[in-house]
Amino acid sequence: MDIAVLVKQSLDVQELRVDQDTGKIYIEDAPTKAGDIELNATEEAVRLKEKLGDKAIAVMLSTWGASGKRQKEAREALTRVLAMGLDGAVLIMGEGAEKGDTYVIARALAEEIRGKFELVLAAEGSEDNFSGLLPARLAAELGWPYVAYATAIEVEGDHVKVTRSLEDFEEVVRVKLPAVISVTQEINKPRVPKLVEIVKAKKKPLDQKDFSPPDEPKLAIKTLKVPKVERKQIVIEGDVEEVAEKLVQALREEGVL
Amino acid sequence: MADFDVIVVGAGPAGSVASYLLAKEGHTVLTVERGKRPGAKNMFGGRLYSWSLEKVFPEFWKEAPVEREVTKEVLGFLHGDRGLEIRLSARPRGRSFTLLRAKFDQWLAEKAEDAGAEVISGFKVEGPLIRDGRVVGIVAEGDEEMEAEVVIAADGALSFMAEKAGLRPRLSKEDFAVGAKEVIELPKETIEDRFGLSGDEGAAQLYVGDLTEGVVGGGFIYTNKESVSVGVVMRIGSLASKVSKISTAMWEITEKFKSHPLIRRYLEGGKLAEYSAHIIPETQFMRGVRLYTDGMVVVGDAAGFCVNYGVTVRGMDFAIESARAAAEAVHQALESGDTSAKSLSRYQEILSSGMLREFEAARKAVDLMEDERLYTSIPKIAVESLEHLFSVDGRPRESLYSFVRKEFSEEGISLLSALLLGWKALRSM
Numbered sequence: 020m021d022i023a024v025l026v027k028q029s030l031d032v033q034e035l036r037v038d039q040d041t042g043k044i045y046i047e048d049a050p051t052k053a054g055d056i057e058l059n060a061t062e063e064a065v066r067l068k069e070k071l072g073d074k075a076i077a078v079m080l081s082t083w084g085a086s087g088k089r090q091k092e093a094r095e096a097l098t099r100v101l102a103m104g105l106d107g108a109v110l111i112m113g114e115g116a117e118k119g120d121t122y123v124i125a126r127a128l129a130e131e132i133r134g135k136f137e138l139v140l141a142a143e144g145s146e147d148n149f150s151g152l153l154p155a156r157l158a159a160e161l162g163w164p165y166v167a168y169a170t171a172i173e174v175e176g177d178h179v180k181v182t183r184s185l186e187d188f189e190e191v192v193r194v195k196l197p198a199v200i201s202v203t204q205e206i207n208k209p210r211v212p213k214l215v216e217i218v219k220a221k222k223k224p225l226d227q228k229d230f231s232p233p234d235e236p237k238l239a240i241k242t243l244k245v246p247k248v249e250r251k252q253i254v255i256e257g258d259v260e261e262v263a264e265k266l267v268q269a270l271r272e273e274g275v276l
Numbered sequence: 277m278a279d280f281d282v283i284v285v286g287a288g289p290a291g292s293v294a295s296y297l298l299a300k301e302g303h304t305v306l307t308v309e310r311g312k313r314p315g316a317k318n319m320f321g322g323r324l325y326s327w328s329l330e331k332v333f334p335e336f337w338k339e340a341p342v343e344r345e346v347t348k349e350v351l352g353f354l355h356g357d358r359g360l361e362i363r364l365s366a367r368p369r370g371r372s373f374t375l376l377r378a379k380f381d382q383w384l385a386e387k388a389e390d391a392g393a394e395v396i397s398g399f400k401v402e403g404p405l406i407r408d409g410r411v412v413g414i415v416a417e418g419d420e421e422m423e424a425e426v427v428i429a430a431d432g433a434l435s436f437m438a439e440k441a442g443l444r445p446r447l448s449k450e451d452f453a454v455g456a457k458e459v460i461e462l463p464k465e466t467i468e469d470r471f472g473l474s475g476d477e478g479a480a481q482l483y484v485g486d487l488t489e490g491v492v493g494g495g496f497i498y499t500n501k502e503s504v505s506v507g508v509v510m511r512i513g514s515l516a517s518k519v520s521k522i523s524t525a526m527w528e529i530t531e532k533f534k535s536h537p538l539i540r541r542y543l544e545g546g547k548l549a550e551y552s553a554h555i556i557p558e559t560q561f562m563r564g565v566r567l568y569t570d571g572m573v574v575v576g577d578a579a580g581f582c583v584n585y586g587v588t589v590r591g592m593d594f595a596i597e598s599a600r601a602a603a604e605a606v607h608q609a610l611e612s613g614d615t616s617a618k619s620l621s622r623y624q625e626i627l628s629s630g631m632l633r634e635f636e637a638a639r640k641a642v643d644l645m646e647d648e649r650l651y652t653s654i655p656k657i658a659v660e661s662l663e664h665l666f667s668v669d670g671r672p673r674e675s676l677y678s679f680v681r682k683e684f685s686e687e688g689i690s691l692l693s694a695l696l697l698g699w700k701a702l703r704s705m
């Protein structure tokens with residue numbers, strides 16, 4: 020049973036620069052990487068694979084066009100997950116991919132996965148958008164069952180037993196393979212690859228394919244802006260008691276207290 | 277057999293140039309960089325003298341992400357809210373370029389990668405791997421050992437590699453200076469207007485005066501394409517005795533510099549894009565550094581090839597040249613199958629017949645710039661004398677000569693020592 024791990028090329032949100040005055044986000048300047056929860060999905064794939072002795076492959080469909088910079092980053096992100104113990108990677112990227120919405124991406128991924136894999140692991144949400152839509156959409160395209168928010172996965176023959184952590188309770192479900200499962204960050208602690216593993220990862224098979232979206236996206240992002248947080252900019256002066264009193268009063272007026 | 281022919285620690289300019297040259301010769305090279313990406317953590321003032329990199333990549337500026345070619349040099353004296361600027365508009369022998377390290381270091385590292393070096397970022401090297409008194413590799417984060425025939429320590433000013441291999445003593449506060457810098461974004465046209473530039477021309481502006489409160493150091497502005505690099509450089513030794521927290525002091529002095537009327541007008545309306553600070557090894561300390569041992573050589577800042585002129589620092593060009601010399605020596609050592617200290621001593625020989633002469637001259641100049649009066653009395657006298665020269669208020673005016681004499685005696689400087697000081701300053705430049 021081969022496992023596919025979906026790895027999104029996410030923006031490194033910690034390095035996003037924002038123009039405070041205009042709300043403009045400098046997306047093109049920010050680097051990308053494999054999302055953190057994708058590392059959990061990878062770890063889980065590697066563990067399952069170690070038990071089952073099958074292959075686990077990273078599948079990345081990049082929506083960043085095909086500039087040299089983004090290509091390099093995509094390969095680096097894949098090297099990172101390969102170093103954790105995956106056997107190979109598929110990178111799908113191409114001009115015109117920037118417009119791809121979940122619908123387009125899910126269909127393209129289904130094309131790649133159908134017939135080759137029996138289990139798909141994904142993050143419950145991506146690091147940059149966190150819409151969490153893709154795994155469900157992909158399952159629908161494939162016509163496979165979908166289990167979300169997994170905190171534990173066990174393989175039982177041609178079934179998997181998945182523990183799901185929900186707000187008030189924990190649910191254990193059993194599904195027949197093939198299936199799509201999204202994992203949470205609680206599922207495991209991703210291993211940190213060693214230097215030698217990174218060196219070796221660079222030599223693992225990485226199959227790059229061109230992506231030209233066959234479908235028209237159903238959704239388009241019109242603008243992307245940072246919400247403006249207006250500060251009241253109230254400065255309270257005086258001695259400690261006065262300040263405390265005025266502060267309490269001000270907080271009451273604002274309805275905070 | 278070792279895992280690699282060469283392991284290079286650090287992907288700054290020194291590390292990447294050494295990696296590039298050795299990979300190009302067909303050696304297996306692993307370059308390990310602590311930052312998320314090469315250059316991610318690195319900063320400098322702003323100007324690269326091109327002579328050494330030109331030897332590795334002729335006309336590199338056509339391809340490399342440089343910002344502007346420096347054609348305007350400004351020396352400024354600040355006193356209180358007054359200031360004096362001396363502007364040289366020329367294209368001196370030897371080109372120099374302003375640049376931003378994040379982009380430039382990444383470009384250089386990519387050159388090394390394209391030549392076949394494995395460049396791995398986001399990994400810290402803990403120190404050299406030493407067996408029977410010989411460096412045989414590195415110990416990486418998580419106690420992982422990796423072997424190499426030769427290790428090149430290019431890990432910058434703090435170089436734990438050199439320290440742990442016993443090539444240099446431990447640094448103390450007095451052994452370094454600090455620099456702080458802000459990158460402020462401005463439209464291209466605004467920069468060209470304010471600094472009197474056109475096309476790809478750039479300006480390098482240095483300022484001394486009372487802003488550093490008597491500490492050896494000063495402020496700088498370098499123009500980039502669509503931003504300016506503004507900052508200060510100061511001796512820690514003299515700073516440590518005066519302030520309790522160096523980082524706050526650096527920040528405050530940077531703010532003071534930026535708000536000086538002369539400087540403010542260059543920056544008005546700009547947007548702060550980044551702030552960074554870094555240490556600079558002092559030349560005195562570096563005199564005790566050894567450059568090689570069995571299985572390892574030290575290059576760039578790690579070897580102390582950095583000159584702090586007080587206001588400006590020069591180290592990129594030396595880092596690159598030392599890496600080139602080291603790569604040549606390491607290549608020969610690998611070819612001969614002998615990577616002992618004796619064989620690697622070739623590195624020092626190559627340097628001695630070339631770069632070290634220029635470097636020693638630069639170091640001598642620095643000794644002359646030590647005089648604190650250059651940063652306090654001289655700027656004051658320069659500003660006030662010119663102010664006097666241009667003051668007209670209808671009252672009889674004292675001659676400039678007698679005014680200047682008075683200024684010198686107020687500052688406790690005899691005319692003879694003033695001449696000497698001037699001579700020293702001229703000689704050191």
Ligand SMILES: Cc1cc2nc3c(=O)[nH]c(=O)nc-3n(C[C@H](O)[C@H](O)[C@H](O)COP(=O)(O)OP(=O)(O)OC[C@H]3O[C@@H](n4cnc5c(N)ncnc54)[C@H](O)[C@@H]3O)c2cc1C
Pocket residue numbers: 285286287288289290291308309310311314315317318319320321322323324325399400401402430431432433436454455456457508509554555556575576577578581582588589590591592593595
């Ligand atoms: C404020 C300031 C202004 C300056 N202005 C100028 C200027 O205008 N012109 C000029 O020519 N020079 C200038 N310099 C000096 C110049 O920055 C240095 O001389 C130059 O960067 C030295 O290059 P290097 O490759 O030896 O070291 P660095 O550029 O410091 O590179 C060392 C690399 O090693 C990495 N590293 C460190 N430790 C480890 C480890 N344990 N494991 C893995 N990686 C590690 C670091 O992340 C870094 O990438 C300035 C310096 C400062 C601080």
